[in-house]
Amino acid sequence: MSETPSQQPAVVRGEPEAEAGVGAVAANEETPDNVVLPQHDRNGPDSRDSNVHTDRTDVADNGEKKAQEGAPEQRSRAKIAIIMFALGVRPLQMAVFLAAMDITIITTALPTISEHFHSAAGYTWIGSAFNLAAAASTPLWGKLSDIFGRKPVLLIANVVFFIGSLIAALSINIGMLITARAIQGVGGGGLIILVNIVIGDIFSMRSRGAYYGIIGMVWALASALGPVIGGAFTQKVSWRWCFYINLPLDGLAFVIILFLLDVHTPRTPIMAGLKAIDWLGSLAVVGGTLMLLLGLEFGGVSYPWDSATVICLIVFGVFTAGLFLVIEWKVATYPIMPLKLFSNRSNMASLGVCFIHGFVFISATYYLPLYFQAVLGATPILSGVYLLAFALSLSATSAITGIVIRKTGAYLPCIWVGMAVLVVGWGLFCDIDANSSWAKIFLYQIVAGIGVGPNFQAPLIALQSMVHPRDIATATATFGFVRNLATAISVVIGGVVFQNEMTRKSGTLRAALGDQVAGELSGGSAGANVGIVDALPAGQRKVARTAFADSLATTWIVYTAFAALGLVISFLIAKNTLSKQHVETKTGLEAEEERRRVRKEEKEKQVRKRQSAMSAPEGGDETEKHT
Secondary structure, eight states, X not given: OOOOOSSOSEEOXXXXXXXXXXXXXXXXXXXXXXXXXXXXXXXXXXXXXXXSOOOOOOOOHHHHHHHHHHOOOOOOHHHHHHHHIIIIITTHHHHHHHHHHHHHTTTTTHHHHHHHTTOSTHHHHHHHHHHHHHHHHHHHHHHHHHHHOHHXXXXXXXXXXXXXXXXXXXXXXXXXXXXXXXXXXXXXXXXXXXXXXXXXXXXXXXXXXXXXXHHHHHHHHHHHHHHHHHHHHHHHSOTTHXXXXXXXXXXXXXXXXXXXXXXXXXXXXXXXXXXXXXXHHHHHHHHHXXXXXXXXXXXXXXXXXXXXXXXXXHHHHHHHHHHHHHIIIIIOSSOSSOGGGGSSHHHHHHHHHHHHHHHHHHHHHHHHHXXXXXXXXXXXXXXXXXXXXXXXXXXXXXXXXXXXXXXXXXXXXXXXXXXXXXXXXXXXXXXXOTTOOHHHHHHHHHHHHHHHGGGGTHHHHHHHHTSOGGGHHHHHHHHHHHHHHHHHXXXXXXXXXXXXXXXXXXXXXXXXXXXXXXXXXXGGGTGGGTHHHHHSOHHHHHHHHHHHHHHHHXXXXXXXXXXXXXXXXXXXXXXXXXXXXXXXXXXXXXXXXXXXXXXXXXXXXXXXXXXXXXXXXXXXXXXXXXX
16 A cells, blocks of 8 residues: 555545445445545555555544535536536537547548648658657646646647647648648647546546546547548538638637636746756657657658668667656656556556557548548548448447446446457458448447447546556556557558558559559558549459458458457456545645655655565574574
């Protein structure tokens, strides 16, 4: 068990709670929702037996009375609804809605945008730039919110996203658009992770599952509507409206967050706060992430895999990642990613499931539209509509999972069932070919969506339940970093597999289509030239569509293998009790210093325990000798 800090950097916030479900532990059935429990009753990072339920029933009478007397006024259900409306579909939700939609809205517009700028490489880069920037910036957003508070940093993320969207809409060349997408990624990464952190601040461990379920549902709906909206804009107006649409929505989210989000906001002096940031660690994690992902992005597309550019980027990226770990361990005063988070097997497994889930999920939003347009000849709008079966089933299961976790307190069955169905769903995708029926295509999407939904929030709940309350924001930021990293790597690896398969089929394509057309449909050019397929004569069109379908089938096989690995990893996640008690984390430099002091004390105590354990046998031997 983790030790009790002498001063808790936390405050109590009341919240409306549903009655405890069937699986709730006795402590949760008896204890009022707004009582703060002692920190040592939570299963913190010092826990070594991750399968043991922590006992949360011992609450001192005077501590309980003090907590209740000092508790701020409870948030009403109406206020919570408005805040969630803002965060997800209008600010916490709207913030997530915007960021999620921006990932998928361009998927159906990518061929048109690539053709508009005459850039075959742009097909991958327009999507990757957002994911690269989001992945690299996520850890820093989490630490900024610890130092300056959630609300001001969330507002800054909104502004960055707004600026990126405006530049993207006004882009006059592919370089400008890719740069704008990177700026959007920085802001979008901040929006997504800060929303999850704020939910952790507002709601208890038991309740937040339902709200994370809402966020997952919003993410799914945005993912579903994104391709449809993007296709409609591309076909009826202009692809630029894929970015213009963000401006009024982001502005509305900014206003709602500014006036309605009431979380603890410290008055941290700007210069003191900037000095407290782990700049070395931030530079290392951003630089290492970008070098590694750029190496993967360039490999086989811009440069050969054995080129000096690709090898150096990957090697130096891995080296810088190792340097980041050393900085966090030995140098950083306030580390952006404390290494103790990774010392627990269950935590590592939760992050592993998060990585696999993000890696597999994003492939459907990128490569199903490619199948619809290249193989079925669908328009951008229709390819977005055809994705609705996947997204709606995903949305429903995400919301249901949140309700189940809130009612029962059980997250492991949700994780296991989700990963098992995920394997089945992507395995079914491998069976889709150029002649598949609509019934088969929609049924397979529904199965895949059911597999994706549960693990938007369940692994995060598992991770948060195993760390000390003071580390929940850091754990959440790390979770978001891993997911963003997974999506960025996934798009690259999926693209490499698909392009290599199309290159392997270049001989068949040349024999049937001629050198010029075959060259446009081979390797990295294939994704940007799907419009060529529909213009071909019937016989040649069939050859081209078969090549696309078979290449995508190989891509699905790779993702299915990763999903199976995720299922295996999920069984390493430990079971833990989800408390209904809400401890709202304080932010600011004083809270950061308190956390650092407590971590230092815990580390010293662990050293003393190890020394005591090592000296105990010697003492026992001496006693026996004297006897």
